[in-house]
Amino acid sequence: KAGVTQTPRYLIKTRGQQVTLSCSPISGHRSVSWYQQTPGQGLQFLFEYFSETQRNKGNFPGRFSGRQFSNSRSEMNVSTLELGDSALYLCASSDGLAGIYNEQFFGPGTRLTVL
């Protein structure tokens, strides 16, 4: 079974631009979560999508948004980029079913650098 894929793997943008990242979950998984990882803040939860609906949201500004398509693929968008948005953006896939057995599997990440 193929793992979680993310594109692009690396991205360089300048302040003020916007960016869209893509994530394809493991086949059969309906939940996709997005995380931002930086050396100073660690791994921080952005939001989770399940069956095309945002189910949970972390404490990030509205510049960070996402969506999920009917095939469970998800995109994350960051508008008006700031230097502090430079980070590794990770997508995690799970079956998303209610309950406590919510194992998440991570993709390889997208390394975003904002100049």
Add this chain to the structure above:
Amino acid sequence: QKEVEQNSGPLSVPEGAIASLNCTYSDRGSQSFFWYRQYSGKSPELIMFIYSNGDKEDGRFTAQLNKASQYVSLLIRDSQPSDSATYLCAIYGQNFVFGPGTRLSVLP
């Protein structure tokens, strides 16, 4: 108070020794607990999860959970240099909350 706390390390152990990694959390409503390993430049990979008090063993790894003390740990027996990585504790309640990670170094 941070929601999930871990010692940042580095924790150094000799090859063949037991490495003990600890994690405390603040949300008593947390339901399940995960350990991830992250090599430098790579994404986290799931090692194991636990949801009941007590111990859970998987090969060289043992997870221990004490909900009353809000404490979860990971023991790595017969540590190998390839175990050198950052270990992330993650707590699931409404969503996942990750600790800052403990950097483990296994010395040959």
